[in-house]
Amino acid sequence: MDHHHHYPNISGEDVFENDRVLVQRFVMLPGEWEGIHSHSGNQLYIMLSEGESTVRYGENERISQSYVGQVAWQPAVDLSERHESGNTGDTPLEWLWVNFKQ
Template identity: 40%
Template sequence: MKKEFAKEDVPFLLTYPNLDDPDGVVLLSNRYAVLQRLMVPAGEWEGVHSHPGNQLYVQITSGEWSGRLGDEIEYWKEAEEAGSVGWVDEIPLSKQHDSGNTGNSDMELIYVTLKEPEPINSARGCEPQVYPTITLEPLFENHRLIAQRIELKPGQWSGMHNRPGNQILIHISGGILEERDQGLDSKRGCTYTPGSAEWLDAAADHEIGNVGEVTMNMVLVTLK
């Protein structure tokens, strides 16, 4: 049975025609972006499809990709680690674009697709997020967004910081995360599974902490 999606999301969603689940799952949608999680089984090709452009993919699990345009190989057996990201411009159906999982394990990824054709925060600018107690690893930046990796060890907190809003937090490894505003508990420890995501509004004097027993890896996307 074909899945039903919000009409306003359809132009921004991918369809992998060769897969048993060609549409994946919409995790989050608002006026600025839609997040779609897709799983490509080991040895499977997605099938010829288009991309709307203005997309950031985030690998939830590691694996090996190959790609082709029509009968020509575009890339072959390129490794991607969990938490890696990449930008995808518009690819029309006429290009006969197809990607395949040529590794030995199923791969899961999330596409962050921007709905607005231009930056939404251009008037005030946008800088990478800074945490006082840990260093965020830069992954990608262009005129539309900034992607950074967050690693929080058990018991580690980010330190108090301001959050600009229009951000997306994608959980790579999962774990238990707690939030504090102005030094007070504002959200009790919430358990997140790998591949879950949330939209972050602006916040002042805010911090996050890993109150679980395993190291947490996340990708923070800040929209420009």
């Protein structure tokens, strides 16, 4: 099974992997959007930078401010929900995905 988190428009870098977790690092530049994607629901993110993003689910969107050290659990998101986020601030956004294998 592939435990990587995938975005259509940005690529990640594997920074750690063992039999229980896969950790990936992502950077999204100002103006970039991830592209519509799903989430497995068995993952959490850790923000390594602060900035503004816009989160979309279909036609609904909200502006979100992130901060260094922010940690949150990501519930499962089906591709049919048309979810994506974009960097609508003026600084790069950097974060880690911790993808649990079990």
